[in-house]
Amino acid sequence: MSSLPLRALALATAAVVATTALSACGSDDDAKAGTTAGTAAEAKTINLGYFPNITHAPALVGVNKGLFATALGGGTELKTQTFNAGPAAIEALLSGAIDATYIGPNPAINGWVKSKGAALKIIAGSTSGGAGLVVRDGINSPADLKGKKLATPQLGNTQDVALRAWLKQNGLNADKNGGGDVSILPQDNATAVQAFAQGAIDGAWVPEPNLSKMLLESKGKLLVDEKTLWPNEQFVTTHLIVSQKFLKEYPGTVKKLLQGHNAAIKYINDNNADAQKAANAQIAALTGKALKDEILAAAFKNLKFTNDPIASSLYTSAQHAEEVGLLDKVDLKGIYDLGPLNELLQADGLPAVSDAAAS
Structure with a gap:
């Protein structure tokens, strides 16, 4: 059988997909998404939230050293917004003001509960301890x-x-x-x-x-x-979450964000002294006041930066919140999507991370 009909069908299908993608990017979406012929929609911008706090060092270093911008490439602009409390960051994510954010475990759980599991996914770990x-x-x-x-x-x-x-x-x-x-x-x-x-x-x-x-x-x-x-003296202090809407629409952009995130963690672990300076410089730029050198060094020593979300500690933390009357019984099944991260880790020859409730 000739391959010509199959090729024609494939071209026709691609045209339909491209047309559908372009149609989906009308009006409100034009500010965020764009397409090129034969490719899926790419986000023109990604709005990332983080805190001017040393527990968010991968974000601080990633922004300061341009690691996110490099990973995203010239087609996607990185915009950032800083927060001082988890609830404010969650509200921004729920409203669509930001697409992703570094945040602590309990605010992420609260956002999951508030949206009935529809608003966010945890896509990577960031910081343990401290x-x-x-x-x-x-x-x-x-x-x-x-x-x-x-x-x-x-x-x-x-x-x-x-x-x-x-x-x-x-x-x-x-x-x-x-x-x-x-x-x-x-x-x-x-x-x-x-x-x-x-x-x-x-x-x-x-x-x-x-x-x-x-x-x-x-x-x-x-x-x-x-x-x-x-x-193992490990628990999640900060992790990276993304809105489910953005993840569904722009999985390629999310993967690039994760590449920048991984690069930031690697930079911190390979170049600790310079990473401390970069994180402190970013804190100073955001708040007008850098940390004292001895405080900075002590804090860094007490933290571990890892893309492992240490999922078991999140489930335990939720259980603790239930036990002390601060959280109703919650089903966290589906709160993680570690597929994109594990694809990147596999490509780099690194072990996959788990979303299991027990370590």
Whole structure:
């Protein structure tokens, strides 16, 4: 049989696909997507969110060193937006103001719940570790915390859940309104660091670099290093999520974003000293104030940067939030899409990462 009919059919099919893709990019989509003859739609822009915080170092370094821009190529423009709290980043993703963002596990879980599993996918890990409970001198055990005041960044955030779960495991309770055996006062990290220095609170469960600030500048004591509570001393602090809409429409662009993300993590791990400078320079550009060198070095030492999302810790964190009454029973099946990341890892001869609930 001649191959001519098959070739003609293939060309006709390609034409239909191209026409459909062009039609889908009308009006509102024109600002984001474009096509070239014979190719699928490519995003003209990708809006990426991240925090001016050292736990988001892959984003800081990726932007500062142009690694995302290089991976995306000339056809897609990288636009960025910074946030200081997970809920704000999730709202931006849900509204379409951003397409992807670096974020902590509990805000991602909350976004999944709020959208009934329709809004986002976790596509890569970013950061592990770098959180714990810093207390003033004289507090040496959980029992010593009874009647004390502790801070967390926000009610229901990742560190807040970690503290409440740890207190419960040690026979102490803390309600949502600051009552109970231990009074938990949610406040932003900068306020908590200042309150601890002034003696207004007895301690705080905080992420880096605030943990190192409290230890080095206010002579605090690390009562709980959170990594010691997790298998292999690994738990997710930050990961990368993308809107399901953007992932479905522009999978090629998402893969390029992941290439930039992987390049940033590799750069940090291969060039740690320079990566610290790049991350700090980006923080200074965003906030007007760089971290002190000793704080920067201590924070980096306490963090691990990895594209493994450490999925098992996300499921456990959700369980902890349920146990302390901050989250209703939730089904997280489908929250991960690690296919694009694992394709890239396989191409580089690296092991795949897992979305399994148990490590």
